[in-house]
Amino acid sequence: xxxxxxxxxxxxxxxxxxxxxxxxxxxxxxxxxxxxxxxxxxxxxxxxxxxxxxxxxxxxxxxxxxxxxxxxxxxxxxxxxxxxxxxxxxxxxxxxxxxxxxxxxxxxxxxxxxxxxxxxxxxxxxxxxxxxxxxxxxxxxxxxxxxxxxxxxxxxxxxxxxxxxxxxxxxxxxxxxxxxxxxxxxxxxxxxxxxxxxxxxxxxxxxxxxxxxxxxxxxxxxxxxxxxxxxxxxxxxxxxxxxxxxxxxxxxxxxxxxxxxxxxxxxxxxxxxxxxxxxxxxxxxxxxxxxxxxxxxxxxxxxxxxxxxxxxxxxxxxxxxxxxxxxxxxxxxxxxxxxxxxxxxxxxxxxxxxxxxxxxxxxxxxxxxxxxxxxxxxxxxxxxxxxxxxxxxxxxxxxxxxxxxxxxxxxxxx
Numbered sequence: 001x002x003x004x005x006x007x008x009x010x011x012x013x014x015x016x017x018x019x020x021x022x023x024x025x026x027x028x029x030x031x032x033x034x035x036x037x038x039x040x041x042x043x044x045x046x047x048x049x050x051x052x053x054x055x056x057x058x059x060x061x062x063x064x065x066x067x068x069x070x071x072x073x074x075x076x077x078x079x080x081x082x083x084x085x086x087x088x089x090x091x092x093x094x095x096x097x098x099x100x101x102x103x104x105x106x107x108x109x110x111x112x113x114x115x116x117x118x119x120x121x122x123x124x125x126x127x128x129x130x131x132x133x134x135x136x137x138x139x140x141x142x143x144x145x146x147x148x149x150x151x152x153x154x155x156x157x158x159x160x161x162x163x164x165x166x167x168x169x170x171x172x173x174x175x176x177x178x179x180x181x182x183x184x185x186x187x188x189x190x191x192x193x194x195x196x197x198x199x200x201x202x203x204x205x206x207x208x209x210x211x212x213x214x215x216x217x218x219x220x221x222x223x224x225x226x227x228x229x230x231x232x233x234x235x236x237x238x239x240x241x242x243x244x245x246x247x248x249x250x251x252x253x254x255x256x257x258x259x260x261x262x263x264x265x266x267x268x269x270x271x272x273x274x275x276x277x278x279x280x281x282x283x284x285x286x287x288x289x290x291x292x293x294x295x296x297x298x299x300x301x302x303x304x305x306x307x308x309x310x311x312x313x314x315x316x317x318x319x320x321x322x323x324x325x326x327x328x329x330x331x332x333x334x335x336x337x338x339x340x341x342x343x344x345x346x347x348x349x350x351x352x353x354x355x356x357x358x359x360x361x362x363x364x365x366x367x368x369x370x371x372x373x374x375x376x377x378x379x380x381x382x383x384x385x386x387x388x389x390x391x392x393x394x395x396x397x398x399x400x401x402x403x404x405x406x407x408x409x410x411x412x413x414x
Contacts, residue, residue: 020048024400025126027393028134031178033141033148035170038389039097045396046104049111058114064106068349072102075342078335079297086296086334087303094298094383101388105395112399120403124185127397131175131182135202138171142209172206172214173375174390180221180368181397184361188404196225199367212272213379221371228363235366236355239373240348246377247344250328254284264311276325276378278311283324287333294336298383300324323381330382350395361402368394 023045030037053059076099083091115123141148149167179199187195203218228235257263258281264274286295286303295303303319313321324330331343354365372391380387 019044020052021123021126023048024123025130027127027397028129028131028175028178029137030134031131031174031390031393032134032136032138032171035167035174035390036386038174038393039385042101042104042389042392045108046100049104049107052111053107058110062106062110064110065349065353068346068353069106071342071345071349075335075339075346076102078293078339078342082294082296082335082339084296085293086299088296088298088301090301091296091298097385097388098383101385101392104389105392108396109399112396112403115400115403117403117405120400121405123400124188124404127400128182128185131178134178135175135205138168138175138209139205142168168209169211169214169379170386172209172211173217173380173387174393175202176206176214176218176221176371176375177368177390177394178397179218180225180364180371181394181401184364184398184401185404187360187364188401188406190407199225211379212270213375216378217371217375220374221367224370225363225367228366232359232362232366233355236351236362239366239370240351243344243347243351243373246328246373247331247340250326250332251284251287254280254329257281275313279320279324280326280329282319283326283329283333286319287329287336290336292336292338294332294334294339297334299334300330300381323384325379325381327376327382357402364401365398368398 023041027041030041050059053062076095079095079098083095088094112120137148146168179202183195183198186198199218199222203215203222206215206218224235224239254277257277263269264277264281266274269277283300289295300320300323301318304317305319324333328340331340335343351369354362354369357365372394376382382388
């Protein structure tokens, strides 16, 4: 953790300056309207945090958590080495993107974790207000057929690609992560009923948008939240077991779903789910060709068909639609068993970190973790910069929420 700062007053004054406060307040609207802007948000927060830590004389004394840092660095080293055998032309850029997300987590996480409680209280309200604005913008855009997005991008009123496309789905996924730290801010202010009402209300709203992954994410998040209220430790162990099973069983599960259960032809599954099964099977097959170190980072978008066929889309230049729509298979495909072991270690260490939170805070962290776990299992490339930045944002806002003084107190005044 961050060592005591020599200039706490300077940090307290500076952290509430317009750039940092604006970044926190704009997170919700950005997630609700322009999800692909999240990488810029992460880079901005990283730069601001680096400056703030340097001003406080704490940058040289920064001590990240040892085991998590070691696992992340080992994973980055493998990803960087795999650029040499990856067929993707943007493999090196992907490593850079993973790297700056990791650096943002280190710098911004340390900066926020050492906030004075008065500063955290004010920033917490800015975050909650911004998130509510983001949810309102997202809801109005969905209800009115995305007028802002159509105006910005010059889309015609009859262009269905807007309402059924990726922008509302990305926004829905990000908001499904961010409602949990916002709810925790409310809970720290003593709002025992209003806090869970926020994610529950968003779950109802999510039924009106096109992302099934976001619906599953917020739904499972709610279930885990309820379980963790009473059995936080047992819930955490169950999530750890689910993570281990997902990494160990990703390839066998793909074989089971496609070859044994024939789910890509199951009439009771909607078409996109059937297509997912086929994609998973193709990804698993290629992963088995290079089981130790994988095909190389970002290879998913550049694998060429080698006689494979598809009942859902023509296979011309690419075997997969950019990624396997499953993080566990993507890691196996691109970085093999070594990458899967390192990624599992990082995820387990992050999950274990929730045990260090206060008991009443843990259900919110576990719910957000579960929502992310559910969505990376069914949608989005795990290295997409906006998605990594969204998970980073949820983690940072959880750290911020834990610094908010309970019951709206004035805090420690540091």
